[in-house]
Amino acid sequence: MFRWLEHRVESFPAEQPSMPPASFWGFVFHYTRPFWPLIGLSAALSATIALIEVSLFGFLGNLVDWLSKADRATFWETHGTFLLGMSAVVLLVLPTLKFFYESVVHQGLLSSFTMRTRWQAHRYVLRQSMAFFNNDFAGRVATKVMQTAMSVREVVMKITEVLLYVAIYFTGAVFLFAATDLRLSAPLLLWLAGYLVAMRYFIPRLGKISHIQSDARSVMTGRIVDTYTNISTVKMFAHADREDSYAQESMSHFLDTVREQLRLVTLLTVALNCLNAALLFSVAATSLWLWSIDAVTTGAIALSVGLVLRLQGMSHWIMWEVAGLFENVGVVQDGLETIAQERSIVDAPDAKKLVVTKGEIQFDHIRFNYGRDVGTGRGSVIEDLSLRVAPGEKVGLVGRSGAGKSTLVSLLMRFYDLDGGKVLIDGQDVAHVTQDSLRAQIGMVTQDTSLLHRSVMENILYGRPDAVEADAIAAAKKAAAHDFINNLEDLKDRSGYEAHVGERGVKLSGGQRQRVAIARVLLKDAPILVLDEATSALDSEVEAAIQEQLVNLMKGKTVIAIAHRLSTIAAMDRLIIMDEGRIVEQGTHADLLRRGGLYAELWARQSGGFLAQDAAE
Template identity: 55%
Template sequence: MFAWFERRIDPYPIDTPEMPPRSLWRFVLHYSRGALPWMISLALISSAIAVIEVLLFNWLGELVNRLSDTPREIFWQQHGARLAMMAVVLLVLMPAINLLGALILNQSVMGNFPQRIRWQAHRYLLRQSIGYFQDEFSGRIAQRLMQTALAVREVAMKIMDVGSYVLIYFLGAMVLAASQDWRLAIPFLAWAIGYGTLLWLIVPRLGEVAKAQADARSAMTGRVVDSYTNIATVKLFSHSTREEEWMQEGMDAFLQTVHRQMRLSSIQDITLNALNVMLVAVVTTLGLWLWSVGQIAVGAVAIAVPLALRLNNMAHWIMWEFAALFENIGTVRDGITTLAMPRQVVDVPGARPLVTGPGEVRFDQVTFRYMGVTSARPLAVLNDLTLHIAPGERVGLVGRSGAGKSTLVNLLLRFHDIEEGRITIDGQDISQVTQDSLRAAIGVVTQDNSLLHRSVRENIAYGRPDAGEDEIAEALRTAEAQGFVPALSDSYGRRGLDAHVGERGVKLSGGQRQRIAIARVALKDAPILVLDEATSALDSEVEAAIQSRLEALMEGKTVIAIAHRLSTIAAMDRLIVMDGGRIVEQGTHGELLARDGLYARLWSRQSGGFLTADAAE
């Protein structure tokens, strides 16, 4: 029975994730689609429970009247059937409805609904551009994903489930009180007006505070994650005290929103208690007076007073539910700013997979701009750049910092869309093929290779999950990593290829991380290879040992290599010298030295094989 209800909402839909709407209610509806029928079922069940509870008060009043005017000897004979019907409703119908509601709520909705939201939002975020993740704390994005999923569930549930129960119950109470004597409905109506006014004044303010609190909580969590992620830097610079002050500032900003929330809550509680006391006192006094003058029967008093007491008990719960509703609305609004962002780079309609060939790459009059940090206008990074790389050719990119070398590679990977021009691989415009197939055809080793917090085996096989053990072993040999991997271990006793490397590979040295990354690319065996400072994290001995392996790795591939240590790429088939987003020189190492241009000046000013500060100038 549990399993059947647990399968009613699919937590992992396979539909292609779409950008969620940016308006609140459309956002909630967008993520509630798969659960909506079951949310409506909960609303109907809550309404039925509210109707039955009000009817039970009515039957209670009638029972009091019958007890007062029916002789004991014939009471069961006259009213036994009605009491039996009440017993069936109370002992059978109500438990059955509550059972159905509990199964739908706990088995179908509570777990599956937010998990479905997390899954859909996560799949959408995975397809966001690189720039999106560079603009935000990763911890803040993750927290908003988790918080928003729960908040959407709570908003939908409180509106559909709690809202329907409260509305039906109050309307039923009003009708029931008026059916005894219209004057008995007046205190309930006055209480409702006062209660509604209190909600109107307090709850929106609680919602505003909740939004500020959600934002402050996310910022506080982001600061914690930032400190922990960069804990080595904090310790290296002995800035624990500074980090504490920075963290206290974030925590205090959050605490101030909590104080504002609690002040409003105190005002709410004090005012609501006064309203509730007045309701019970007025209903009781009015009921007793109407009974004393013979206007109502004693059963009417037995109905009105318990109804007032019941509303008294419900009032705080309703208020907190509404406050929680607005708090969750604030969290959802906060999440919209993160989750409902348009993708900067998308596959065109009908995009096809890239058909891999020999690996010819062309940049045809490519211009790319981006918004500078200190400039309100776009800055040109590549300007009318044209470059042809033949299949199997090995090309080195040379230039000072900011010349556009890494940008050229990022555009080839389509991390950004170009402003003008065209980039093709084997004659196929990369803007017209799927991003996944494009990046599957390009192997990349960068100077800052972060690893997944998984086993060494999973990291190496990330590009080819179906790779066998022999292929993984060969990739390790290619990267000269076979010597240290067998000795690796983690705190759970896993060793060798099964050892986990920590967040971003923090348990490994920089050289070890680099060699695992090279092994990963070697196993991927893509026709186009990009080396961006691929050996920068290696010491000279290991670099010398791995150079021959890189030669084998580059065999038969189109290679684009970037290095500030010019000696590492001097043997490339062709060197492309870039400056100010343009190609200013190209040729072999010897040709460029003979030309005595920018490359020759860079080469002559190297110290220990690296570009010096003078060269950068």
């Protein structure tokens, strides 16, 4: 039964998740929908248990009355059957119902609800655009995905089970009091009114501060993760004290929200204690007065005082459950602002897989400015640029920093959508092919290479997951990485290709990371190759060692290469010189030097014997 309940709802559904609604209840229902049958079952069991438990207080009152009047000789004969029935309820029915209730809650809901929500939220967020991740802390996004999933579950379960249980329990108590004497229910109704007023005042305030607190917690986590991720920069500039202040600022803001929340909790607890004391006094006094005028029996006093004592204990539990409900409401409201964002880069409804037969690339009057001044075009990074790269042609992009070179290849990869124009590969508009098929046909090595915190083998196989280890090792040898990989060892005594490289590959040097990245692209063997400062982190000796392999890698491929070290791309078929988002020159290395334009100026600025030798050659 446990296994059936645990697998009643699939925790990791294979279908791609859709965008969750941006409204609070729509967001909650979106993730709750598969669990409604189990939630309904748990709510029904909870309601039944509440009714039985309330009825036990009525039984207690009857028992006191029977005992005060009964003849010991005939007591069991008169009431034995009923007592046996109540014994069965206490010993069998109630434990059985609670067993099924706990099973449904723990095995059916708690084990899968949060994980399924996290899985779907993570998969949706993972496919957001580059701009989405560039505009936020990775740690902050991760915290919101983790927290929100838990809070969605808590909101649903508190409403459908806890509040339902309390409502039925209280309603049953009022009916029991009224059945005994209508006047006994008056203190209970007045207490309820006072309780609701206290909740109406405090709980929305707790919910509001919880929303603020959730965001403050995410910011705090994001700042700390940001510092740890860039620990080498912190150490390099000796800014540990500065990072202390950066973290302290967010921690202080978070602490302020905690203190404000706890002040409200203290005041709410005090108010509740006063209400409970008034309820106990008024019910006890009323029942004693009614007994003194012979309006109720001794059993009614036992019933009313016992039930009030039970409600007193429950009232604190209710308070924390309701406070927890609003706290979780705040967390969900904060989280949905991040999770329920429409993706800016999506596959077109009619998107097909990209088929590359030749490898021709064409930029057709493209315009792009990262969303700034779209209407006027002012401030554009790229403005009305057209370029054709023939199949198998090797093209080098040259220009000052900010000229738009990396932006151009990002648009080819469709990391961003154009403001105007088209990017075509073999005549197919990249905006109308699937993103996965587009990027599968392009191998890319960037200057800022980051590796996954996994083994070296896993990082290389990332280029082609269906490849075998022998293929990965062959690619590593071609990238001049095999020797240093064999000497690697991590803190868990994993060595060689099984050694883990640390977050973003921090355990490797820049040149080592770059060689692993080159091995990954060698293994991918895509028909289009993009090199964005691919050898910038390599020293001259290592660069010379793999230069021949890069030449072999480029054979038969369409290549776009970016390099500030002009000697590395001087031998390309054609050089494209960019400035302020436009193509200002193009031609071979020799042609451009003869023209004496921007390229010649950039070349002249790069001094050193190897440049002079290259120029002479």
